[in-house]
Amino acid sequence: xxxxxxxxxxxxxxxxxxxxxxxxxxxxxxxxxxxxxxxxxxxxxxxxxxxxxxxxxxxxxxxxxxxxxxxxxxxxxxxxxxxxxxxxxxxxxxxxxxxxxxxxxxxxxxxxxxxxxxxx
Numbered sequence: 227x228x229x230x231x232x233x234x235x236x237x238x239x240x241x242x243x244x245x246x247x248x249x250x251x252x253x254x255x256x257x258x259x260x261x262x263x264x265x266x267x268x269x270x271x272x273x274x275x276x277x278x279x280x281x282x283x284x285x286x287x288x289x290x291x292x293x294x295x296x297x298x299x300x301x302x303x304x305x306x307x308x309x310x311x312x313x314x315x316x317x318x319x320x321x322x323x324x325x326x327x328x329x330x331x332x333x334x335x336x337x338x339x340x341x342x343x344x345x346x
Contacts, residue, residue: 234342240335243328252324253296254332256289256340265294268301269319277317280309289344293336295320295329305333313346 244254257265262285270278284292284306295303305318315337320330 230296232338234338234346237333237335237342238340240339243332243335247319247328247332249297251297252302252327252329252332253295254329254336255296257285257292257294259285259290261294265292265301265304269304269317272321273317273319277319280317281306283309289340291340293333293338293340295333296326297324301339303333305330307337307341313341315341 234312240343247254262282266278266282266287273290281292281304281346284290285310291308292304292306294301303318303320305315306312307315311316315334318333320333
């Protein structure tokens, strides 16, 4: 599989997608450092120890290089960058129960915007 190159200077506006998700009770944001164990436990439960380990790395950066989706007070998705290698996206995943609602797309775009804001 080849790497994908993304033009971070030309990202699509995702304001409407974030508003739509907010209206459905889904918030996309960076986790707080104090939420690390909650996020890692959720990732491990839904996607395994390997991805939890990679997600753990994202908490060692400032700012944290991870975004989470929260619905009804619980994590329902996550996406990271710089976890495996600098300037790489992933891992990422969304709970099966809430897939196909745009949560994964919103998490991806938040990561890409985060990468752009850090100078990539």
